[in-house]
Amino acid sequence: MSDCPFFASESLERQDMPDCEPSVEKQKKESHFRGGRSVRETALELLHSLFQHPDEGTPLPVMLACTVQEAGLDKRDAALLSELAYGVLRRHILLDVLLDRFLSKPEALSSRIRMLLRLGVYELLFMGGIPARATVSEYAGLARRRFGQRAGGLVNGVLRSADRDDEELLALVRRASAVEAASIPAWLMNMWVKQYGAEKADSFAFNTLEQAAPCWRVNMARDSAEALRDSWLERGYAPVGRHGFTSAGLPRERAGAAEEQQELNELEARGFLTRQGISSQLVAEFIADWIVQNGQVAQSELWDACCGRGGKTAALLEKGVRVALASDPAQFRIDELRRSVSRLGLQEPKIVCAQEQDVEASFPLILLDVPCSGTGTLGRVPELRIRLTPEKLNEAERLQASILEDAWSKLQPGGFLFYVTCALNQKENERRIAKFLAVHGTEHGGDATLCEQHLFLPELTGHDALFLAVLRKEITV
Incomplete structure (x- = not known):
């Protein structure tokens, strides 16, 4: 999908932290907690900055990658940092609810102390393999070093109480509302309830709590594509559509097996697979x-008008679609598309760095993966919880209307336009199409017909929701 103004893909993956040997204190400190103090302090500063300045807009994966590089963190410490950052973002409202049980004046906490406590409680309740006493000691020590003895005592007391009452707290977690459990902004939850009903809204929210299982698409332009996919299905991977597979459902030790991960990475590097x-x-x-x-349009040329990094562009090329042009206003995304096409061994279409409105040509097929709110990506992009506002959704809606109008003027009569968003918001999806048809529909003297529309809801926890509408431009006399 194209990069939305308020959307970014999760490129730095979280990894499961290895289990510690709980009976050997020295081994714990030299392995799992090597550099751990600095990692937790780094997580504190990264999250504090993100919550204090959410509108700066740097994607979390970029923030993490830069932080890892600047701090010189190894793979294990980088994984811990990523787990803490993604975990707290996905559960910060719930963590505050739990913390308030142990605080007489929660409103008196400084923002950094509150963030430190969120990190500590998240680690205690949601991260396996880390001894509770080590977690309490690390965060209490961090508080003392940064904020003084009084703060250290407060953090020590709160985290020890949380550890002591962990079963009670976990019971509260299981009973939490969707807004609390998944830290969904109340205004967004209310919108989902109004548009989709309470049951679906709850489902949308709880879907965002888990890390999406990795999925791969086989390169159908290679003769070995179907055999390659079948070989991974035989290993226990689950099918995705006709051309993909996922590690979802595999035992934990299999899903994270280093040998298989290396093999998949090598196949991707050689152009046989794409995540x-x-x-x-x-x-x-x-x-x-x-x-x-x-x-009648099977051999027609397609313009991917908001191609982003080119995930769909490459997928369509692999399937034999004649992509004549791919365009996007961001040069770094265009560069990534070119690298993908080269890696996959595909014939490169014409690729230009340009706004959709600046392309002067007409096409029988147009893919319009428009910039959107990204509300269908909250599982993968948890920072949207604190970055999205109703005003930003309104801004996205206005931009979509403008892009759709302009693209329609460049669609040839008899052609099809595929309108796509990664939004769970009817104003960006069904209602946007309805408004367009109210002006351009054949029933109102125009030339547009809605062929069909679909909301692709996540089949597995953590994955995105996408909307697709197919519009035809009728041939008029």
Whole structure:
């Protein structure tokens, strides 16, 4: 999907922390906690900065990658930092609810002390393999060094109480509302309830709590594609559409097996595989199938007008779709698309760095993966919880309306436009299409017909939700 103004993909993956040997104190300190104090302090500063300045907009994976590089963290410490950052973002409202049970004046806490306590409680309740006494000691010591003895005593007392009452706290977690459990802003939850109903809104929220299982798409331009996919399905990986597979459902030790991960990475580097989420794979398959099934445009050329990093562009090229042009206003995304096409051994289409409005040409097929709020990506992009506002959704809606109007003027009569968002917001999806048809629909004297529209909801926890509408420009006399 294209990069939305308020959307970024999670490129620095979290990894499961290895279990410590709880009976050997020296081994714990020399292995799991080597550099741990600095990692926790780094997590504190990163999250504090993010919460204090959410509008700066740097994607969390970029923040993490820069922090890891600047701090010189090894792979294990980088994994701990990533786990803490993603975990606290996904559960910060819930963590505050739990913390307030142990604080007489929670409103008196400084923002940094509150963030430090969030980190400590998250580590105690949601991260396995780390001894509780070590967690308490690390955060209490950090508080003393940074904020003085009084702060250290407060943190020590709160975290020891949280550890002592952990079963009670976990029971509260299981009973928490969706807003609390998944730290969804109340205004967004209310919007989901109003648009989709309470049951679906709860499902959307709880879906965002887990890390998405990795998925891969086989390169259908290679002769060995189907055999390659079958070989991974035989190993126990689950199918994704017709051309992909995922590690979801594998035993934990298998899903993180270093040998298989290395093999997958090598296959990707050699152009046989690409990592791509479930819904994005299904949308690309749907579009490719639609083009083939409508024989009069099966050989027509397509313009990917908001191509982003080119995930769908490459998927369509692999499936034999004739992509004539891919455009995006960000040069770094264009550069990544070029690298992907080269890696996959595909014939490179014309690629330009340009706003959709600046392209002067007409096409029989247009893919419009418009900038959006990204509300369908909260599982993968947890920082949107504190960055999104109703005003930003309104801004996205206005931008989408402008882009759709302009792209429609460049669609040839008889052609199809595929409108895509990664939003869970009817104003950006169904209602945007309805408003467009109220002006351009054939029933109102225009030339637009809605062929069909779909909301691709996550098939597995943590994955994105995508919306797709197919519009046809009728041939008028």
